[in-house]
Amino acid sequence: MDTGNCSKRSVTSLPPGPSGLPVVGSMFEYEGPQTNLKWTKQYGPIYHVRMGNRKMVYLNTIELVEKYMEGRNGEQFLDRPTGPAAFAEGLLFGSGDNWRNNKRAFMKALHTRTLLEDAEAAVQNELTLVLKDLHTKAESDGQFKIGDILLPACANVLSGFLLGDSLPENSTDREILHAVVKNLEGVDLTSPLVQFSLKHPKLCEHLKKFAWHDFIDIYGTSRRLQRLIGQWIYQIRQGLSDVTIDHLTQQLNQTTALTPNTKKAAKPERTGERDQRCPLVKISAPEIDYSDSSSIQPHIESSAMEITSEACASTTKTNGNFHRAGHILQRQPEVEDVAAGEHRSFLSTPNDLMKKFVSCESLLPEDDEETVEAVESQVQFSALGFLPQDSAVPRVKAVTLPVLMPSEGSGCDTTQTEFQRHLGREMSMNVNHHSILRRILAQPEFAEAEGDEELLQSLVDMFFGGVTTVLSGLEFVLMYLSKYTTMQMLAQQEISRVLAEHGVVKITWSMREKMPYLRACIVEGLRLGSVTPSSLPHVASVDAEIEGYSIPKGTFVLASIYSLHQDQQEYDDPKDYKPQRHLDAQGTICTPRSYRPYGIGARQCLGDRLAEMELFIFIAAILRDFDITSPPGNASEMKTHMRVVHRLQNFECFLRKRKRKF
Numbered sequence: 001m002d003t004g005n006c007s008k009r010s011v012t013s014l015p016p017g018p019s020g021l022p023v024v025g026s027m028f029e030y031e032g033p034q035t036n037l038k039w040t041k042q043y044g045p046i047y048h049v050r051m052g053n054r055k056m057v058y059l060n061t062i063e064l065v066e067k068y069m070e071g072r073n074g075e076q077f078l079d080r081p082t083g084p085a086a087f088a089e090g091l092l093f094g095s096g097d098n099w100r101n102n103k104r105a106f107m108k109a110l111h112t113r114t115l116l117e118d119a120e121a122a123v124q125n126e127l128t129l130v131l132k133d134l135h136t137k138a139e140s141d142g143q144f145k146i147g148d149i150l151l152p153a154c155a156n157v158l159s160g161f162l163l164g165d166s167l168p169e170n171s172t173d174r175e176i177l178h179a180v181v182k183n184l185e186g187v188d189l190t191s192p193l194v195q196f197s198l199k200h201p202k203l204c205e206h207l208k209k210f211a212w213h214d215f216i217d218i219y220g221t222s223r224r225l226q227r228l229i230g231q232w233i234y235q236i237r238q239g240l241s242d243v244t245i246d247h248l249t250q251q252l253n254q255t256t257a258l259t260p261n262t263k264k265a266a267k268p269e270r271t272g273e274r275d276q277r278c279p280l281v282k283i284s285a286p287e288i289d290y291s292d293s294s295s296i297q298p299h300i301e302s303s304a305m306e307i308t309s310e311a312c313a314s315t316t317k318t319n320g321n322f323h324r325a326g327h328i329l330q331r332q333p334e335v336e337d338v339a340a341g342e343h344r345s346f347l348s349t350p351n352d353l354m355k356k357f358v359s360c361e362s363l364l365p366e367d368d369e370e371t372v373e374a375v376e377s378q379v380q381f382s383a384l385g386f387l388p389q390d391s392a393v394p395r396v397k398a399v400t401l402p403v404l405m406p407s408e409g410s411g412c413d414t415t416q417t418e419f420q421r422h423l424g425r426e427m428s429m430n431v432n433h434h435s436i437l438r439r440i441l442a443q444p445e446f447a448e449a450e451g452d453e454e455l456l457q458s459l460v461d462m463f464f465g466g467v468t469t470v471l472s473g474l475e476f477v478l479m480y481l482s483k484y485t486t487m488q489m490l491a492q493q494e495i496s497r498v499l500a501e502h503g504v505v506k507i508t509w510s511m512r513e514k515m516p517y518l519r520a521c522i523v524e525g526l527r528l529g530s531v532t533p534s535s536l537p538h539v540a541s542v543d544a545e546i547e548g549y550s551i552p553k554g555t556f557v558l559a560s561i562y563s564l565h566q567d568q569q570e571y572d573d574p575k576d577y578k579p580q581r582h583l584d585a586q587g588t589i590c591t592p593r594s595y596r597p598y599g600i601g602a603r604q605c606l607g608d609r610l611a612e613m614e615l616f617i618f619i620a621a622i623l624r625d626f627d628i629t630s631p632p633g634n635a636s637e638m639k640t641h642m643r644v645v646h647r648l649q650n651f652e653c654f655l656r657k658r659k660r661k662f
């Protein structure tokens, strides 16, 4: 390995590098990731820079990075400096045992069979809203900043992923979260003034009066996020004690004898007479295998169709009202728009069906109280059978449960077990029983309230690390595709072909293997964009040595991801956008070992899989629905800046609705 002029020497001083100015060092010389390339040319693949009083050593080849930041050598460089506005060590900026405990607990919580499903549910939920907004923008025919729509969506995906369900639209929690990420987006961590304000928060409190508030809001942002997450934790901990799975099972066994028109009844009488139950329950198919989603699917579809007419026929009093409600349900735009084959994808999970009901509710005529009341009582009735009356769970969420509930006398003894096996997760998800956050809370590291500071900081870190990164990745990929329209067209053709093969319109994570070209476009966008141009700082926890240079304890050691991604030995014309370079002769995706957007070794990104899924599903769905263009100019002329992450400075685009050819 050629590591420049520095190998095989006796341990000497720090590696060479720019000498910088007194006090500030090279702070004002750094102009973004291309400065790393400039310094590499000048000083070799290992160089040393002083930023203020911090000594930073950059490793600029994959060989050096693998040798010193992974495996045994890497253990000397696992610590981090104190984080900006941190109130505990947490995940991003934790060191030593605290970080180890936090990371182990989070990894265990994320190591679940349903991780991908949970993540996908969160992404798909947000995608629906994103597309709605983008369609509106496309109709207005103007140029707009797509990041304004994608930023809150990225935050919502993360909250949905943690909570097991989206924060309701227009809810206060959602508003707070959006305000927090908007603030975060504006923070410029590279600014010396921000660095100063982080070091001297009290002093800056006074300087605030002189319009310094922009620089120091990161503390307030962090505190607001902390409070919001603290509430979620509180709610879940409360819920754990009074809503247990056993309790739900009991409720399941004692179904109520209410008629759909019993909304005003204070407490349901439990008679165990299943025949009198809500007609929705009767829509059943005991023969179906609940563990096999493909056999459930047609059942869900037919249930969805029958559901309203069955419900309508239930009582004479409310017959007309339900009938009208049924029409409204069936007239939902999604259902009407799609052809028969595509319908399947729309209702592919019980969760989809649930959403259908939720959106049905929002379509109910506000001025027709009787209809609204009839539908609500139906929905409420369905919920009452399964959830404790005082449950904080919104009633509409339980509405899917009866739909798949086999009826009495079906001859299927295992019905209930099967029901729970398949829908247990769905049901649990609604009360957050299996949400990732609930799993995190169940880890012994966080079981006691004393662990709450580390827990809270780690959760705050997920948002600090997992929102603007994904947003920036999305923007880079969309920017390149808007400039290279032939590549955009190739990706769109691939998407159309795969959807046509599946006979569906919905993009799912399971389709990724069949869309290697699109994935190559994403990989190439992340390579060139280098959202995090260097790893976060790894700190030497002992006096160490790298290729003959001494690295005193406390020195920051960073992998220059940007340099790895621009390595001329790995990539010909490294500055060019060439997705095909990541495809082998068989057209399969293959990335070189220097492709490391998510960092290195034990400190590697915790959210890489969620990020990959978000990028794939969001971009595929956007390209499915729209042609995207941006104002004239080369991709290389697009201005970027370093804030919390490396980001396009002002990416605006036009969308034109595509005609579906599948």
Ligand code: HEM
Residues within 6 Å of the ligand: 091, 092, 093, 103, 158, 461, 462, 463, 465, 466, 467, 469, 470, 473, 531, 532, 534, 535, 536, 537, 538, 597, 598, 599, 600, 601, 602, 603, 604, 605, 606, 607, 608, 610, 611
């Ligand atoms: C395109 C999107 C993303 C990119 C490019 C990215 C990149 C990175 C990088 C380079 C690191 C530092 C690795 C190192 O120091 O060696 C990191 C750490 C981290 N990321 Fe991400 N990330 C992304 C998305 C996410 C998401 C979605 C989450 C949350 C779900 C997340 C959570 C974290 C956390 C908690 C750490 C700290 C890990 C540790 O220090 O042990 N990231 N990420």
